[in-house]
Amino acid sequence: MSVFSRLVPTVTSAYALQALFALIFVPQQNEKYYDLAGAVGWMSTTFLSLYYPSLKAKFWHGVPAALPSITAFAPRQILLTAAIGLWSLRLGSFLAQRAIQAGGDSRFDEVKTDPAKFSAFWLGQATWITAVGLPVYLVNALPSRVHPPLGGRDYLALGLYAGSLLFEVIADRQKSAWRKAKKNKEHDEEFISSGLWSISRHPNYVGEVGIWTGIWALSTASLQTGVYPAGTVALAALSPLFTWFLLRNVSGVPPLERSGDKKYGANPKWQHYKKTVPIFWPWGAT
Numbered sequence: 001m002s003v004f005s006r007l008v009p010t011v012t013s014a015y016a017l018q019a020l021f022a023l024i025f026v027p028q029q030n031e032k033y034y035d036l037a038g039a040v041g042w043m044s045t046t047f048l049s050l051y052y053p054s055l056k057a058k059f060w061h062g063v064p065a066a067l068p069s070i071t072a073f074a075p076r077q078i079l080l081t082a083a084i085g086l087w088s089l090r091l092g093s094f095l096a097q098r099a100i101q102a103g104g105d106s107r108f109d110e111v112k113t114d115p116a117k118f119s120a121f122w123l124g125q126a127t128w129i130t131a132v133g134l135p136v137y138l139v140n141a142l143p144s145r146v147h148p149p150l151g152g153r154d155y156l157a158l159g160l161y162a163g164s165l166l167f168e169v170i171a172d173r174q175k176s177a178w179r180k181a182k183k184n185k186e187h188d189e190e191f192i193s194s195g196l197w198s199i200s201r202h203p204n205y206v207g208e209v210g211i212w213t214g215i216w217a218l219s220t221a222s223l224q225t226g227v228y229p230a231g232t233v234a235l236a237a238l239s240p241l242f243t244w245f246l247l248r249n250v251s252g253v254p255p256l257e258r259s260g261d262k263k264y265g266a267n268p269k270w271q272h273y274k275k276t277v278p279i280f281w282p283w284g285a286t
Contacts, residue, residue: 039092074147157217164210
């Protein structure tokens with residue numbers, strides 16, 4: 001249990017930071033910076049999970065030593081930390097820019113006027129950061145000397161992460177380009193159905209699940225070293241499973257599908273799109 005106790009500062013920081021953001025933005029009924037705050041939360045908790053022992057020694061115990069170089073950590077720790085940094089910076093800035101340009105985020109139209117509900121969303125973001133980032137926090141909590149060297153499984157995991165990130169980026173860029181073209185009156189399509197959006201109605205979410213599956217897979221060799229009890233790999237799998245569950249059943253696909261039905265339900269092209277293009281996995285059901 002002592003190894004798991006090392007996660008306490010990381011988890012505490014996730015909730016403390018999002019609570020601070022809630023204290024600032026809930027009274028303002030301001031949701032524009034919600035995703036940017038999430039990105040800051042991801043990067044700060046990941047940094048703390050890696051550097052907490054050094055920070056504690058320096059600022060709590062007064063040990064006069066500089067923080068270790070990033071190269072002092074195990075390659076797997078560096079790769080996982082970089083993976084979250086790249087993902088959170090890319091997605092957080094993309095979503096924040098979109099919300100700021102749009103003047104808000106429609107997801108919060110019905111909740112931002114209710115302080116209790118709006119606060120719950122901010123604390124829910126901390127829960128998301130905690131649960132989904134679990135594989136990385138668990139790996140970073142281990143001393144660098146106990147990590148096994150990188151192997152074939154790790155390179156496959158990196159390939160899955162990179163391919164999924166590229167898939168998500170392409171899907172987002174295709175939709176942004178489609179919106180820009182529509183704004184410039186270059187087409188009159190009511191909804192996007194080309195590119196990756198022709199093989200899945202939510203390809204960006206497919207990429208998101210793949211990203212976290214890759215991160216989890218990259219963590220597994222370190223979680224099987226014997227330092228953690230049996231079952232830790234399965235516990236860490238909460239990350240991609242929770243991501244899939246949220247996106248597929250809660251905050252991602254369902255509200256977008258309802259919104260699409262409300263806007264385009266009478267359009268035969270929308271009905272054809274729903275009948276012919278899978279709702280999530282490109283090989284799945286419509």
